[in-house]
Amino acid sequence: MSAGHAHGHGVSAAADRKLLSGALALIVGFMIAEVIVGFAAGSLALITDAAHMLTDAIAIALALLAIRLAAKPPAGGFTYGFKRVEILSAQANGITLLLLAVYFVYEAVSRMIHPPEVKGALVLITGVVGIVVNLFATWLISKANRSSLNVEGAYQHILNDLFAFIATAIAGLVVLLTGFARADAIAAFVVAVLMLKAGVSLVRDSGRIFLEAAPIAIDPQSLGAELCAVEGVVEVHDLHVWEITSGEPAASAHILVAEGLDCHQIRVRIEEVLAERHHLTHSTLQVDHATASQQSEHCSDSHGVVHRAITGAGPAPDPASPHH
Numbered sequence: 001m002s003a004g005h006a007h008g009h010g011v012s013a014a015a016d017r018k019l020l021s022g023a024l025a026l027i028v029g030f031m032i033a034e035v036i037v038g039f040a041a042g043s044l045a046l047i048t049d050a051a052h053m054l055t056d057a058i059a060i061a062l063a064l065l066a067i068r069l070a071a072k073p074p075a076g077g078f079t080y081g082f083k084r085v086e087i088l089s090a091q092a093n094g095i096t097l098l099l100l101a102v103y104f105v106y107e108a109v110s111r112m113i114h115p116p117e118v119k120g121a122l123v124l125i126t127g128v129v130g131i132v133v134n135l136f137a138t139w140l141i142s143k144a145n146r147s148s149l150n151v152e153g154a155y156q157h158i159l160n161d162l163f164a165f166i167a168t169a170i171a172g173l174v175v176l177l178t179g180f181a182r183a184d185a186i187a188a189f190v191v192a193v194l195m196l197k198a199g200v201s202l203v204r205d206s207g208r209i210f211l212e213a214a215p216i217a218i219d220p221q222s223l224g225a226e227l228c229a230v231e232g233v234v235e236v237h238d239l240h241v242w243e244i245t246s247g248e249p250a251a252s253a254h255i256l257v258a259e260g261l262d263c264h265q266i267r268v269r270i271e272e273v274l275a276e277r278h279h280l281t282h283s284t285l286q287v288d289h290a291t292a293s294q295q296s297e298h299c300s301d302s303h304g305v306v307h308r309a310i311t312g313a314g315p316a317p318d319p320a321s322p323h324h
Contacts, residue, residue, distance in 0.1 A: 013067050016151065019144045020067075023137040023158070024060040027053050030133045034126060041122035043172075043184055044111055048104045048191045049130065049164050055096050055195075056157040060141075062089030063150035070245070083245040086150040087206045090246075093153060094202030101195035104188055111185040120176030123184065127169030134162040149209070149246035153202050160194040167191065205246070212242035215249050218278055224307035226277070227253070230269055232261045234290040236307040241280070250282040256290035263287040 031053040038046030066086035074081045141155045164187075171187035174180055214220050220241050227236045235256040243249050251274055257266050267287045274280035 013071060016067055016144045016148075017064060019140045020060050020064050020151070020154070023140040023154070024057060024064070026133055026137045026140075027057045027060065027158070030130065031057060034130065037122055037126045041119040041126075042116050043119070043123045043126075043168075044104075044107055044188045046123060046126055046168060048107075048188045049161065049168060051100055051104070053161060055093055055100065056154060056161060058096070059089065059093045059150065059154040059157060062086070062093070063148065063154055065089070066148075066150050080244055083248065084209070086148060087209050087245060090149045090153050090202050091206035091210070093157075094199045094206060097157075097195045097199030097202065101192045101199060104192040104195070108185045108188040108192065111188070112182055115181040115185065117181065120172045120174070120179075122172075124169055124172030124176055127165050127172050130165035131162060131169060134158055134165055138162055145247075149202075149205055152246075153198070156198050156201070160198055164191040164194055209243045209246065212240075214241040215243055218249065218280075221305065223251075223278065224253075224305060226273065227255070227270055228307045228309040230266065230273060232257045232266045233270070234258055234309050238286075238304060239307070240304070244282070248282065249278075249280050250284075251280045252284040253286070255285055255287045257287060259289045259291070261289075263289065 031050050034046055034050040034053065037043075038050055063086065066082075066089060069082035069085045072081055138155065138158045141151065141158060144151050144155075167187040167190040171183040174183040208216075218241055220239060223241065224236050224239050227233060227239075233255060236253055237256075238252070238254040240253070241249065241251045255266070255270065257263055264287075267285050270285060270287075271283055274283050
């Protein structure tokens with residue numbers, strides 16, 4: 001058996017912490033001001049934005065915690081360390097967004113039916129200031145490592161907040177100029193839709209990682225056929241591709257090679273294919289010489305799709321034939 005491992009790292013974690021901390025300070029400071037003004041102005045749109053910003057602040061805080069925990073070396077039963085803490089926080093944040101979206105749709109409908117008095121000037125001023133704050137916060141987080149699901153989630157939330165503040169400012173202007181109070185509820189609808197979109201995306205992406213699905217950019221069926229095309233490879237089975245955490249894919253497989261060939265050299269070549277073509281720099285490969293019994297029975301606990309090399313000796317075998 002042969003196994004190969006390689007690891008890659010993104011931008012500096014220390015730089016990420018500084019960027020995220022700066023964005024967090026901006027978000028928390030403005031969120032507090034927005035809640036105060038929202039209640040004073042009777043604006044659901046502002047209170048909705050403040051709730052959305054609270055989830056942003058939580059996402060950033062959890063991302064900061066995840067960066068620290070991920071830096072800890074594996075210990076005890078945590079053989080991968082705490083790298084999936086960011087996935088836990090991303091999923092929790094996504095679920096929170098979905099719940100908030102449902103609540104604010106309900107509130108917006110109520111205000112559409114019975115619109116309260118809204119102070120358009122305060123809403124407009126707060127919306128404009130929010131645009132400036134979120135522009136700066138978005139710029140800060142855009143400089144961080146966005147291959148992290150947590151960081152990307154925080155970035156997308158703040159970007160959505162930016163769009164929401166634009167809607168809020170427009171609503172405030174409409175209320176100020178026309179007295180159409182329902183414009184505030186319409187803006188709240190816009191924010192709720194953005195919450196829903198971001199929440200679904202986070203829950204879906206984090207769920208794929210928890211279920212150990214292959215990264216979206218990698219098709220395991222095509223990958224198996226590609227590995228079978230490596231010279232000397234006879235068969236590939238028990239092929240698994242997953243993500244340890246966002247941006248850190250991994251693969252494992254049982255490779256059978258023709259008798260008389262160097263298993264080590266073929267393993268090195270396969271690792272090069274995985275790393276160079278698919279950015280799979282963390283791989284564990286069991287490479288054995290093929291025998292007649294192995295090709296017909298595989299290993300005793302084989303599961304998944306079996307891929308066989310195409311040769312000129314006869315018709316091409318079915319690469320999609322499963323074996324259990």
